[in-house]
Amino acid sequence: MAQPVYFTPGPSELYPGVEEHIQAAMAAKLGSISHRSQQFKSIYAHAVTGLRKLLALPENYQILFLSSANEVWERAIQNTVERESFHLVNGAFSERFFEISGELGRSATKYKVPDGEGFDVAQINVPTTAELIALTQNETSTGASMPVADIHLFREKASPEALIFVDAVSSVPFPAFDYTKIDAAYFSVQKCFGLPAGLGVWLLNERCIQKAELLLQKGLSIGSYHSIPSLLKKALSNQTPETPNVLNIYLLGQVVEAMNQKGLDLIRQETELKARLLYTFLETSKTFAPAVKEAAHRSLTTIIATTHLPASEVNNFLAPHHMVVGSGYGQNKETQIRIANFPAHTVDHVKALISSLHALDLA
């Protein structure tokens, strides 16, 4: 049976070559090797070295492997917030990070705008007592995106001690962050890296590490096996505290190597081209319209449209075309569709999708 192309916002279409990499991993029995072996350490180092190169990550940043972005939220609060975090909220995932801070007993405050809207950064007063500022570069639930230039303004807006955390779960490696203007960013491999789910990646600088050590020195609990110091100690010898998702770390290294060969410039250019094609279609469609009104706040990697036809019927129409789009998130399940524009999606994929959605317009 012909399988569809997945435009779902993650898990999504796998990056080209992933199936072959899995076959190679099986042939080499990577599912059986010890996570303390030199062979594993080399696999780990390959993924980390490749990511450092792809993202041009400064030397003061470390890369940590966790099990999901949900886990990064929890570990971030546990390890870097003694009392208070501050959250820019414009969708379900930024709201969830806010909630998690409260569930962990911290005082969390938020600046909230309606779903589908971006932020007028000049309007936002950052509490001087906030220890962590949670920004969401790409809100996967609404398709709203913060321009990177806006993110970079928060270093000046926040107190000097505050740590600036950026949710880029469904956009890395696209956003060109100035890593001196933020302190941490994180993503999941089942989004733009086109991998099976089960791995979250946390980029963080020495300021986050120092904060975790400070809380520990104060006698506060910062968790256990996945505290920053515990993760870091193992990371420095290319390992994890627990037995990790070895296969996904291997696959991440392979995909990152392929991305480095292709070049991030080209990946970004293609992302912009595909996004332009999609938004241009949505703006003229009879059935669909961009869910985010203001063009400057529209995500280029997770493109969300309101739909007159229920989302389930859109997918029924697309099924014989062998394509799937994501339904809307939460209460927008049937009133919106979500279209992933990830590096695994080729220009031809996107043109074919637009052609099919256009046919739906005419049907």
Place this chain on the structure above:
Amino acid sequence: MAQPVYFTPGPSELYPGVEEHIQAAMAAKLGSISHRSQQFKSIYAHAVTGLRKLLALPENYQILFLSSANEVWERAIQNTVERESFHLVNGAFSERFFEISGELGRSATKYKVPDGEGFDVAQINVPTTAELIALTQNETSTGASMPVADIHLFREKASPEALIFVDAVSSVPFPAFDYTKIDAAYFSVQKCFGLPAGLGVWLLNERCIQKAELLLQKGLSIGSYHSIPSLLKKALSNQTPETPNVLNIYLLGQVVEAMNQKGLDLIRQETELKARLLYTFLETSKTFAPAVKEAAHRSLTTIIATTHLPASEVNNFLAPHHMVVGSGYGQNKETQIRIANFPAHTVDHVKALISSLHALDLA
């Protein structure tokens, strides 16, 4: 290149058919499906239903998917211990569970015997104030095992409110627990289920769930996305709070189905036969000897031997025979070898290993 048979104590040899199941998963594009889709819910239900059948799990037990056994330790303490846990310690992993309780700010006490020894249960006084009693059915670091009958004695020894947690990370589905005598057990899929690593499985009854709810009602933090109530709410609709390791949940369902077809009785008989062959050899070997002196306390699934020849040299000798054993744990890295006796290891595998180790004896 011919790949070795992995007798390492996990990750280890993959269960027969896993490679084909991965190929089938790739052909069906299971790496791309949504973790909120009906297709995923069916995969989840298949794994859970199969596990319930394999383990003859009573209806008052729930099955939760976490990322590792390390995570189960942390979630167990967070969710079911307000003040105090009590740990039977006879190796690195039982010690680590003890440490984690302290790192999470609880008062942890332990009853410790030297590595390689079992417990004389009659000697152990369980503190009446302990809320969680941590038993280790199979200590993967030392090869010591608690007889199931000894585990079952703790219900009477502990206070009625205490929860009895059993680490069976590297032994499930072998131990025939009376689930009315314990409250939770947990394992990792890269051990006896012969899967790639990246998934911990937690079996727990309503008493654990009620304790978590009680702590929450008291205003205590029990974590966030992976608190028991959060996990349970999603589990009841065959989902997880985060995007999980979908591929491993699928593979677990397939392996469990194969184990159900084979029958747990036969798996247990083969485990006992292979263990008998291995221990009989070790007892007569010139190079090796069972690390656990008392036969009643020897693990049947992770068999550990002291070795006169450094473990690395044992593996050098085995390499041309296409076999790998585990090195000793921690400070025993070179002075012990660890031999996994998991369902993926056939009687013929074990006979061939013994034949090679016997040749080493004669060399």
